Amino acid sequence: MADFKTTARLLAVTAVMVAHQGFAFAQMPQQQPDAKAFKLGKFDIVALHDAQFVQPNDGKIFGLDHSPTEVADLLKAAGAPTDTVTLSVDALLVKSDRHLVLIDTGVGGALQGSLAKAGYRADAVDEILITHSHPDHVGGLVLNGKLAFPNATIRMSETEWSYAKANEKLADIVKVIADHVKTFKPGGEVVPGITSVALSGHTPGHVGYQIKSGKERLFDIGDTVHSSIISLAKPEWAISFDGDKPEAEQNRVKTLTTLAKSHERIFAPHFPFPGVGYIAAEGDHFKWTPNDKSE
Template sequence: MSPQQPDTKAFKIGSLDVVALHDAQFVLPNDIKIFGIGHTPEEVGEILKAAGAPTDTVTLSVDALLVREPKRVVLIDTGVGGALQQSLDQAGTKPEEITDVLITHSHPDHMGGLVKDGKLAFPEATIRMSAAEWAFAKKNTQLAEIVKVINSHVKTFKPGAKIGPNITSVGLKGHTPGHVGYQIASGKAMLFDIGDTVHSSIISLVKPEWAVGFDNDEKGGEKNRIDTLKKLAKSNELVFTPHFPFPGVGHIQADGDHFKWEASVPEAK
């Protein structure tokens, strides 16, 4: 993991103030263990080269989303606990101001920032995730310490449940058993946080049918990825993707028989 630099990007979704928060950066080797499983580093390299990216590595951002509702301050995912707290500080938000933390899924790069120095990083917050995901998290020995600290603060829901006045959960199975996204809406304006439906802004869109080593269910992950990308390309709705280049806000577009990313951040107003 390269040096973790805080960063923020504020914008509006309808009347809501939203801030993309940078937490960390992963630089993975092109060794076909995560991307290009069953293919060759050369095949992956050709896709990266065509996009003007280095051919020997795949870079993923790790980001979170802050949503200020009228009576709540909501954080969606927490990164690995890298630069998130500094990014929040840049956004003018103290940890104790967070009222709700919504988790897309329980991988350490989304839950790691829940705990700091063995204590709750957001002491006043209710931590929300799908019931299936919480059950999955409690079985993960890597998360044992985090689960112990957050246990009494977790409130679960079924995918599709409305989590607040402006936020609705959306089931996106495949990556993990209870993986969800969050649809944020204010008036006619919408933003869809699609969690880890996609990872690389290049490979995930050019070859969505390729298995991804991060997926708990490779076939399920592939189906969700393709189905979701098709819907997003058709609807042209604004999305947040936590592993695309910061700030990870933009549109999925059809590009022949695959897809491409168009970064586009609404004005802060």
């Protein structure tokens, strides 16, 4: 069970997230640490659980131009509850012979406990790669007003860092991390074996990270998708989280189409933990096949 301080902090960060993104959570179940390790070539990979949110199917988050009944039909067909949508919040750890890299930091719920469960210390992380600056991806950067990962360089795209600094609701986080942030232009290698990929629409500087070791690949697609049911069944439906909804929808369809053809394994931080698997085409839409085993 998370202790009182952890729970209180999670609630505080979530409040920032609610204010920032304009939605409310129906429930926030108790956050439990969890870690799932697997190999990718010479890399050790660990999916780390941070939080889980249960959100109402009320037409304010998913399928903005469609009714809750239409969303409920998709959920029912997948055997899921029809009145709520559950999203996981997870991060990805990549260990090479040179670096211990953390991709995103969640809201800072169970992340530290999950890291410990995987056998790692926060001060061993030397690189943090941020997909984008929404609080459920950067909230875990700060713990009790200080750097949660004191020895890490924090990297995000130039555009995203400018966007984060202009967001007054992130001011407390920005103040703590500012001297440790290094920016990049998407498209190049940010640390050995990990390349940034521009994924437009969600936030101005949103990126994914393609991890490669030998012939094996894993693509962290950030918030290109959110629900493993709705985002795949109806990728063209608008979602409230996206800043530029038409651009995000276009990117989502394009990215999912490419992934279904390439059969590249992905990590989706809001899919059911551990969020690792494949996208497959199914008629005029897509489906999710979990797979977190070494190949």
